[in-house]
Amino acid sequence: IKIRDLDAPAVADGDAGADGDAAAAHPLPGTRVKVSGWVHRIRWEGAKLLFLELRDGTGFLQAVLTGTQCQTTDAINLHRESSVTLWGTLSADARAKGGVELRSDYWELVGRSPAEIEEVLSHDSNPDILLRNRHLVVRGTRASSILRMRSIITQCFREHLFDRGYIELTPPTLVNTMCEGGSTLFHLDYFGEPAYLTQSSQMYLETGIPAVGDCFCLLPSYRAEKSSTRRHLAEFHHLEAECPFITFEELLDRVEDLVVDVVERVMKRGGSLLASVNPNLAAMKRPFKRMTYRDALVYCRDNLIYKDEETQTHFDFGDDIPEGPERKMTDKIGEPILLHRFPAALKSFYMQKCDDDREVTESVDLLVPGVGEVVGGSMRMWKEEELAAAYKREGMDPKPYYWYTDQRKYGTCPHGGYGLGLERFVCFVLGIHHIRDACLFPRYRGRIEP
């Protein structure tokens, strides 16, 4: 928590430790201080002793109010989530979180909070009440810790990519092209012309490689996902990268490097905050297991993972392995898997076919235990004729894609990239079960407010 030392002119905060250890070096016990924040918890002991746990977003501090300070109307009507300012002296107290306590000698109510807060933020509120009141729920210990950790994770991604020499670009998210199939497009009216919310910034990133080389973006993508599962959102944050003159093997290496290195950075930066949210996060081992789609079919067959449980039908080449069976396989294997070389018919129109097997593509999904797919990537078709044939095969009008086609016309090159779902990755790193808990205000079918 930010504590203003009233004897020193400067604000005493500045933290040499991990970012997750937000508590600044506190002024010493005996110092007269001023603290502003929200009342996180309230505990009365009799009528003349009031313990408050204060929160300001950076941390917590126990404060104690005694005597007439507890006997004002404001004190008697004080409820959780009121904002307050307290003046007093810091005192060492082993029983208080952080080992210090603020002995208040004067306080002011800044903004009151009504008694109904207890009904909203009670442990047995049903999930729908909590979701409707997400704007208040985010103040809670777990929800706010997750938001802080998500910020650290985002920072680690940027640091990783800047360290490896990538340039950040910001493609538009209002578009008139589709990238990942028509069924999940959000349509909108763009000044009288049909347009969509982007499903992926990949195609625009591809235009960036001749301009800036390796590049990335971290922007929202939108999918009108009809099914609501614990890993699907209608709006998610998409970390996407695109790299010129790489091979498929190098693409797999880059996905592995990203995930392993970012987990290491998060462990270093997360400190006690990370430990409080997920004490079980462990560094990941290189290399990741690499498995082809064809091998996955054999694995499912051998391990009785069926396409249809009831009739015990096995997967055949060309079948999509849906979320359920895919997760069964990943959890059984118990380590990250770079599942690759998917059939062309299952994947997006732009994916490069393998030279040695034209039925499959240079495509990859990274699957991790507990969450499933967190990354999807591929090498891109880089010959103009192949792309033209792909438009035709998919029944796409090539006109709105003229700029994408031009990439193949003007100095084409082998290239590839990937997209990582930030919220899914946050679930993985923080051990979160449902993806909505990784968002400030989740968007999925049936939820547009708050």
Ligand code: 4AD
């Ligand atoms: O596999 P996807 O659909 O791949 C693409 O969009 C590529 N164009 C990316 C690229 O190569 N630049 O999506 C990539 C990742 C998924 O692995 C998943 O983590 C996340 O985006 N994702 C979602 N996350 C939450 N909710 C959804 N509805 C998501 N759809 C995809």
